Amino acid sequence: MTALFNHTIIAAKDPTEMGQFYRDLLEADEAPSWGPFVNIQIGGGVLLQFAAPPFEFPPQHYAYLLDDAHFDRAHTKISGSRQEYWADPQRSRPGEINNDHGGRGVYLLDPSGHYLELITQPYL
The missing domain is CATH 3.30.720.120 (Signal recognition particle alu RNA binding heterodimer, srp9/1)
Known part of the structure; x- marks a missing residue:
């Protein structure tokens, strides 16, 4: 196994x-x-x-795979709360989502400063 x-x-x-x-x-x-x-x-x-x-702890990166409907709900929550989000990990595309890897993705920070990535398609 x-x-x-x-x-x-x-x-x-x-x-x-x-x-x-x-x-x-x-x-x-x-x-x-x-x-x-x-x-x-x-x-x-x-x-x-x-x-x-x-x-004190350094920020970490956590990525979560969501289905399209869940991604839509999460994006609505994020944008509705006026929380900052980005299409890229460098945070150069604020307020956008990406269409990488045949799906959609978004990056944001959690309340402790960790980097979250929400994606609809796995990288592999």
Whole structure:
């Protein structure tokens, strides 16, 4: 059997805010939280755990594959909230989406400053 991705811990300035942000944007399921973790569950049973580390952390990049209808809903939420977003990771095309890899994509920052990428087609 090949390895399957199970969970990851995402550093958060405010784990509760991050959990709500991701739950709303990714339309994720709630999951039981414990200890320092605020947990949500995305497709494939993958658990995202948000926790506030006792040190400063660099921004990371997280990409999520969405179907077209979900992408449309997410883009409406992003643009309706007046949150900045870009068509490219260099942030040179503000307020746009891209049509790379035969689909659509958008980049934005989460409340802790991590780079999110929402795409409708996988790169491979």
